[in-house]
Amino acid sequence: MTRDFVEDELSKNSVFKSEHYLSIDYVPDRLPHRDEELRTLAQSFKSLISSPGRTSRKFIIEGSVGTGKTAVTKKFTEQLIQAADRRGIRLHKIHINCRVNKSVYLVFLRILREFKPNFPRRGHSPEEVLQMIVEVLDHEDRFLLLILDELDYFIRNKGVDIIYDLTRLMDDRLNAPQRVSMIGIGRSIPLTDDLFDSSTLSTLQRNVLRFEKYSAVALADILRERIKMAFEKGAVLTDTVDVICDIAAERGDARYAIELLWRAGKQADHEQNEVVIPDYVRRAKADTHPELINEVFTTLPLHHKLLLLATARRLKEARAAYVTMGEVEDEYHPVCEEYKTEPRAHTQVWEWVQDLTAHDILDTKRSSTGQRGQTTLIGLSEIPADKLEQFIQDLLIQGGK
Numbered sequence: 001m002t003r004d005f006v007e008d009e010l011s012k013n014s015v016f017k018s019e020h021y022l023s024i025d026y027v028p029d030r031l032p033h034r035d036e037e038l039r040t041l042a043q044s045f046k047s048l049i050s051s052p053g054r055t056s057r058k059f060i061i062e063g064s065v066g067t068g069k070t071a072v073t074k075k076f077t078e079q080l081i082q083a084a085d086r087r088g089i090r091l092h093k094i095h096i097n098c099r100v101n102k103s104v105y106l107v108f109l110r111i112l113r114e115f116k117p118n119f120p121r122r123g124h125s126p127e128e129v130l131q132m133i134v135e136v137l138d139h140e141d142r143f144l145l146l147i148l149d150e151l152d153y154f155i156r157n158k159g160v161d162i163i164y165d166l167t168r169l170m171d172d173r174l175n176a177p178q179r180v181s182m183i184g185i186g187r188s189i190p191l192t193d194d195l196f197d198s199s200t201l202s203t204l205q206r207n208v209l210r211f212e213k214y215s216a217v218a219l220a221d222i223l224r225e226r227i228k229m230a231f232e233k234g235a236v237l238t239d240t241v242d243v244i245c246d247i248a249a250e251r252g253d254a255r256y257a258i259e260l261l262w263r264a265g266k267q268a269d270h271e272q273n274e275v276v277i278p279d280y281v282r283r284a285k286a287d288t289h290p291e292l293i294n295e296v297f298t299t300l301p302l303h304h305k306l307l308l309l310a311t312a313r314r315l316k317e318a319r320a321a322y323v324t325m326g327e328v329e330d331e332y333h334p335v336c337e338e339y340k341t342e343p344r345a346h347t348q349v350w351e352w353v354q355d356l357t358a359h360d361i362l363d364t365k366r367s368s369t370g371q372r373g374q375t376t377l378i379g380l381s382e383i384p385a386d387k388l389e390q391f392i393q394d395l396l397i398q399g400g401k
């Protein structure tokens with residue numbers, strides 16, 4: 001008789017108690033080593049509650065990947081909204097990932113739909129939509145705290161219009177209640193005088209909060225809290241935590257640390273070991289690349305993924321740092337066939353290449369003339385081609401395509 005593999009699997013033990021505490025979206029109750037930042041935000045925004053309508057706040061949060069920008073902002077806005085609710089102030093927050101909402105119009109539409117869910121998508125300019133947002137807020141006596149997350153990607157692609165529109169909106173309302181405040185989040189937001197007029201610039205510059213990278217000690221504190229929630233007691237050795245923190249401290253990246261912890265746990269389960277030993281972390285590190293944990297990949301549309309897969313394969317085969325746009329397109333066609341979808345036209349593909357470059361996934365440059373004629377050369381910014389290939393193939397399988 002064939003072994004019952006299903007029962008086999010079900011009878012296995014796991015080092016995990018509740019794996020979901022390690023997922024990317026989970027925001028824990030406590031955020032060690034970010035009290036200062038939370039306090040600064042509370043000080044800056046308390047006037048939204050102590051004297052609603054009197055002022056509007058614009059704030060920028062900068063810091064590299066995994067420094068807790070999104071988590072801290074979510075925790076802070078949650079507390080702020082609760083404080084407003086307790087005082088009967090109709091303060092509303094909207095957390096927008098600007099990478100997913102592709103234009104100023106779409107960002108504003110997304111905000112308007114928060115209040116008018118069925119508002120149709122057609123025929124309005126961004127300014128008109130913004131005006132309608134203000135009208136709704138006035139009409140319903142609401143206040144809005146707008147979080148523009150991943151704003152730097154957006155600015156690199158679309159310029160600073162969005163900040164400009166929003167700040168002008170706030171500044172123009174001198175004699176009416178100030179209804180909209182904003183927190184912009186990004187790795188670094190270009191605050192330069194060719195982009196902003198001097199008064200906007202000086203307000204923004206006064207309100208920049210930088211999140212420093214986490215030290216190994218800070219990462220250990222963060223991990224210890226997660227381990228208590230996610231793992232069986234005693235399942236993760238202290239040495240294992242140390243190895244993770246040493247690796248992740250190079251980037252100061254809590255997301256990478258948590259990912260390594262989760263993968264090491266998976267490895268323990270795979271080997272049916274009831275403890276997570278340091279060696280599993282080393283293996284987890286070899287299996288992945290810190291850039292691949294970037295949330296960007298999970299939000300990429302199908303054809304972006306296919307194009308990346310094509311690029312990775314071509315680069316791997318060529319064993320070169322760069323290949324030409326033409327070579328990537330040659331590879332893109334069979335990849336589309338493999339995944340049973342129609343390849344798109346050159347101009348479209350070209351736009352995706354620029355998208356992926358703006359996301360820092362691809363690295364593109366113009367070739368020097370002569371060598372291959374003037375053409376665009378495409379490389380990968382940080383990720384080794386074979387790891388990217390494997391990763392995208394896995395993503396395509398998980399996504400059902």
Ligand SMILES: Nc1ncnc2c1ncn2[C@@H]1O[C@H](COP(=O)(O)OP(=O)(O)O)[C@@H](O)[C@H]1O
Pocket residue numbers: 023024025026027028030031032033034063064065066067068069070071072222254255258
């Ligand atoms: N101080 C902290 N305490 C606990 N978890 C944290 C802390 N900072 C970050 N994290 C966790 O690390 C991961 C990355 O944080 P995130 O806020 O997404 O970083 P960023 O937005 O700066 O890239 C998330 O899972 C988050 O919950």
Ligand SMILES: [Mg+2]
Pocket residue numbers: 069070071149
């Ligand atoms: Mg973030």
